[in-house]
Amino acid sequence: MSAPVVVGVDGSESALEAVRWAAEEARRRHTPLRIVHAQEIPAGYPPGFVDWHALHEALAAAGRSAVDDARRAAQEVVAGLTVEAVHVKAGAVPTLTEVSAHAALVVLGTRGLGGFTGLLLGSTAVEVTAHAQCPVVVVRGAHRAGPVVVGVDGTPVGEAAIGFAFAEASARGTGLTAVHTWTDLLLETAFAGGAAALDFAPLAQQAEEVLGERLAGWQEKYPDVIVTREVSRDRASRALLRxxxxxxLVVVGTRGRGGFQGLLLGSTSQHLLRHARCPVAVVSTHDGAEGP
Structure with missing residues (x-):
C-alpha cells in the first residue's frame, strides 16, 4: 500500500481543518490517511500538586476524543476513506519526525492545543519542517480554487519543491505559477536614492534564463500543467504572499539562495507561514529526485 498522508491532531478546530485538507489529499493520492495524536506529559509540578494517575487518564481520554473527532471529520469529507489512528505518549516534534520517514506527506494546522500548542508560533514548526523526512503542509485559510504557486530559488537543491508543485498541480487539474525573485540590495544601497537609474536589464535577463532552465524538464514531464512564470525584482516573501x-497551495523548499536564502531559518519562511492565506507546503532538499 502507498505511504499514507499523515495529519497531526490535538482536538483543536485548526487541526480538524488540517484533517479535512489531508483527507482530500489522501483521496487524490489513493492512499490511507493516518491520524497522529502525540500526548505530551507535563512536568515540573511540585509533589502533591496533581494526581498523576488522574492526569494521565484525562489526557488519554482527551486524546481519544481528538482522534475520534478527526476520524469523523475525514470520513465526512471522503466517504469510505481508509483512516488509521496512532496515539503515542511522546513529544510532537519527535513523533512527527519519526512518522514522516514512512509518510507521503505530513499535514498540520496553524494553531493547536496540548501536544501541538503554539506549533507555528515558536521553534516547533521550524523543527518539524526542517527535520521531517517528507514534505510538510501547514493548512491555513479557506479551501479554494486557484493555481499552485512554487517559489523557485534557481539552484539544483530546489528541484524537489518544483517536482512536488508540478505533481500537485497535475493531480488537482490546475495551473502552476512559478515565482523567481531577485534583488541586488548591495547596489541599491550603494546608490541610495538613485537605484532607478541603474540598468538591471542584464540581471533580469539572467533571472529569466535561470527560471527557464529549472522548469524545462518538469514541463516536459507534466505537459498537462499550464505554467505561468514570474520573474521580478522583489523580496521573496512579498512576491509569494501576493x-x-x-x-x-504555495510550495517552497527548505533552503535556497538569493531571494530565498535561509528560507526555513529566517524571516521569509516565518512570514509566509504566519500570513499566507492558503496552505503552505515545505519540501526539503532530500524529498525528491534531483531532476525530472
Whole structure:
C-alpha cells in the first residue's frame, strides 16, 4: 500500500481543518490517511500538586476524543476513506519526525492545543519542517480554487519543491505559477536614492534564463500543467504572499539562495507561514529526485 498522508491532531478546530485538507489529499493520492495524536506529559509540578494517575487518564481520554473527532471529520469529507489512528505518549516534534520517514506527506494546522500548542508560533514548526523526512503542509485559510504557486530559488537543491508543485498541480487539474525573485540590495544601497537609474536589464535577463532552465524538464514531464512564470525584482516573501492571495497551495523548499536564502531559518519562511492565506507546503532538499 502507498505511504499514507499523515495529519497531526490535538482536538483543536485548526487541526480538524488540517484533517479535512489531508483527507482530500489522501483521496487524490489513493492512499490511507493516518491520524497522529502525540500526548505530551507535563512536568515540573511540585509533589502533591496533581494526581498523576488522574492526569494521565484525562489526557488519554482527551486524546481519544481528538482522534475520534478527526476520524469523523475525514470520513465526512471522503466517504469510505481508509483512516488509521496512532496515539503515542511522546513529544510532537519527535513523533512527527519519526512518522514522516514512512509518510507521503505530513499535514498540520496553524494553531493547536496540548501536544501541538503554539506549533507555528515558536521553534516547533521550524523543527518539524526542517527535520521531517517528507514534505510538510501547514493548512491555513479557506479551501479554494486557484493555481499552485512554487517559489523557485534557481539552484539544483530546489528541484524537489518544483517536482512536488508540478505533481500537485497535475493531480488537482490546475495551473502552476512559478515565482523567481531577485534583488541586488548591495547596489541599491550603494546608490541610495538613485537605484532607478541603474540598468538591471542584464540581471533580469539572467533571472529569466535561470527560471527557464529549472522548469524545462518538469514541463516536459507534466505537459498537462499550464505554467505561468514570474520573474521580478522583489523580496521573496512579498512576491509569494501576493500570489498566495489567489492560490490553493504555495510550495517552497527548505533552503535556497538569493531571494530565498535561509528560507526555513529566517524571516521569509516565518512570514509566509504566519500570513499566507492558503496552505503552505515545505519540501526539503532530500524529498525528491534531483531532476525530472
Amino acid at each position: 500570489h498566495a492571495e489567489h492560490a490553493q
